[in-house]
Amino acid sequence: MKFNIALLAGDGIGPEVINEAVKVSDAIAKKFNHEITWTPALTGACAIDAVGVPYPDETHEICMAADAVLFGAIGHPKYDNDPSAPVRPEQGLLLMRKKLGLFANVRPTFTFPSLIDNSPLKRERIEGTDLIFLRELTGGIYFGEKGRKDDGETAFDTCTYTRAEVQRLAKKGFELAMTRTKKLCCVDKANVMETSRLWRETVQAMEKDYPEVTVSYEFVDAVAMRLVQWPNSYDVLITENLFGDILTDEASVISGSMGLMPSASVGEHTSLYEPIHGSYPQATGLNIANPLATVLSAAMMFEDAFGLKEEAEAIRTVVNKSLEQGIVTEDLASKDSKAYKTSEVGDWLVANL
Amino acid sequence: MKFNIALLAGDGIGPEVINEAVKVSDAIAKKFNHEITWTPALTGACAIDAVGVPYPDETHEICMAADAVLFGAIGHPKYDNDPSAPVRPEQGLLLMRKKLGLFANVRPTFTFPSLIDNSPLKRERIEGTDLIFLRELTGGIYFGEKGRKDDGETAFDTCTYTRAEVQRLAKKGFELAMTRTKKLCCVDKANVMETSRLWRETVQAMEKDYPEVTVSYEFVDAVAMRLVQWPNSYDVLITENLFGDILTDEASVISGSMGLMPSASVGEHTSLYEPIHGSYPQATGLNIANPLATVLSAAMMFEDAFGLKEEAEAIRTVVNKSLEQGIVTEDLASKDSKAYKTSEVGDWLVANL
Numbered sequence A, B: 001m002k003f004n005i006a007l008l009a010g011d012g013i014g015p016e017v018i019n020e021a022v023k024v025s026d027a028i029a030k031k032f033n034h035e036i037t038w039t040p041a042l043t044g045a046c047a048i049d050a051v052g053v054p055y056p057d058e059t060h061e062i063c064m065a066a067d068a069v070l071f072g073a074i075g076h077p078k079y080d081n082d083p084s085a086p087v088r089p090e091q092g093l094l095l096m097r098k099k100l101g102l103f104a105n106v107r108p109t110f111t112f113p114s115l116i117d118n119s120p121l122k123r124e125r126i127e128g129t130d131l132i133f134l135r136e137l138t139g140g141i142y143f144g145e146k147g148r149k150d151d152g153e154t155a156f157d158t159c160t161y162t163r164a165e166v167q168r169l170a171k172k173g174f175e176l177a178m179t180r181t182k183k184l185c186c187v188d189k190a191n192v193m194e195t196s197r198l199w200r201e202t203v204q205a206m207e208k209d210y211p212e213v214t215v216s217y218e219f220v221d222a223v224a225m226r227l228v229q230w231p232n233s234y235d236v237l238i239t240e241n242l243f244g245d246i247l248t249d250e251a252s253v254i255s256g257s258m259g260l261m262p263s264a265s266v267g268e269h270t271s272l273y274e275p276i277h278g279s280y281p282q283a284t285g286l287n288i289a290n291p292l293a294t295v296l297s298a299a300m301m302f303e304d305a306f307g308l309k310e311e312a313e314a315i316r317t318v319v320n321k322s323l324e325q326g327i328v329t330e331d332l333a334s335k336d337s338k339a340y341k342t343s344e345v346g347d348w349l350v351a352n353l
């Protein structure tokens, strides 16, 4: 098969981790007789520096024309201290999500047996955890009307959802639950928010179409607790944009493998794959960043965007092997073992595929 | 001194835990020569059952006339499955907060040496944790305009904050930080929300009045992570209503002592003290609920509402002693030790004051 992949390396360590994911993807393509064309495009702080906006039209066209998008990370410290600056890298991220119609962010949290003791949680709490959040990504308070009144003394943000927006996200949740343990948790704040009541009634009405799926409805504050107490009691969770932002990040640290967690954003026009970690500016150019989350994001891309399960499994298998054999970057290296460079980890993966 | 305390026992185990807090408070009053008058009033599901509304006017008048309010818990399972029911216990809670002007919810999270191994987190992550959230409690999306449009197909909630609302909460945060390690964290989502940008600029402008306080600004998603990773890196945190709801609950489970955590809500007219746990309906009437969070809430009341530090310390000391000697309810009893009843724990505290 032939694929055209848009390559958005972004800022900070983005280009370094993307580079290794490209190496591994190319090796997989060669092994399984596929042909990948990579089309690089600018986004984030580097796009602001080059052309003045964080998500240029040209980048958007490249993404729209691609079969999938592989994304690194964006963000630069020079934008950190002033969230009201007129142009910021994150705005590019939000614009990209909206324009590409990436309405569902897929965020798995699972454990690697060899890394389980890195978790801040006790082993018995975290063992067996394998959950997936579906976070709504193009609606809610992120995109509602916002502004100031009374000479700037009053600020407001509006959270809006339509039934159709809830349905398309929930549909993905039910379908995903059907492929797993058939447990779906709808996270909301229906005791306070009207949008949450719309979420809940919409999901309740869909239950009859998926009689095998057991749905639970939990308040966001209760989920924030249970994620720390009994993460392995969850399977698929669906939630709106802002709750998803908070809870997926909380979930990401419980596994002890945050540097390895991949993600996908899927939607109307294309799908995008990215590590959940940020641009880690302090490490830029040092060749020390962990490339595995990006490599595993590429595996998700092979499986979900191209339907190539075997290729995805081959990537996951070699990643597991590298972990078992301690071919890891400094974040995962134990005190008395060698820390490999970003590019050395990539080379080892390619050589051992 | 003479105090008039409104007593809102509420639902479920509320009356049982309140009963023990009253016993301990009366014993303290006797010991230190104070006189307490308790005025019981209805709230929650029991108020709905009795008079049709969850926060009756009569209850409000009793609270307004009191020097402080001691509160149990509200909520009943018959209201759980329908968040859109016209009358619900939680509405009483929100109305009470608003009408009493309880704009700051004070939620400490600390560890008890003897309970530290109950935490889902590893000992080295949690040791030394002693943080306090100040959650804004009468504004934000809880109280903004909300409703439906387009024949019910679109729902909206509005989050609104004024500069004055942020200032009065932040002022408490700075003042509290001054009495502790002088570290203040402002939690927001200023990269997305206009209300958060107002929060951040307001707090930034106040920094010059508290030159000794070091302020950090962190996004809510990052705090949700760091609370699990390094809870003891925080001291005082200030945040808006909804973020505070989620994060204070998350923080409550990390200590391993959730059943012991007290809280206060302070404001314009009076102050209210309550355990952070819920009404635990399954345990109602069984005399097994842990009364210590309510007893420690009474200690906060003595110290903060009445300025009686010695009395508060006496309560905390006897609570610590009960924990060390294993005079605890079943939630804290170890496998081979006796579980005491709710009232037995209270009796022991009174006898050992």
Ligand SMILES: CC(C)[C@H](C(=O)O)[C@@H](O)C(=O)O
Binding pocket: A090, A093, A245, B191, B192, B221
């Ligand atoms: C950078 C920020 C706008 C973004 C979000 O809140 O969605 C990030 O936290 C994320 O989760 O991808």
Ligand SMILES: CC(C)[C@H](C(=O)O)[C@@H](O)C(=O)O
Binding pocket: A191, A192, A221, B090, B093, B245
């Ligand atoms: C019951 C609910 C409305 C309430 C809230 O969200 O404030 C509760 O979760 C709390 O934190 O006291």
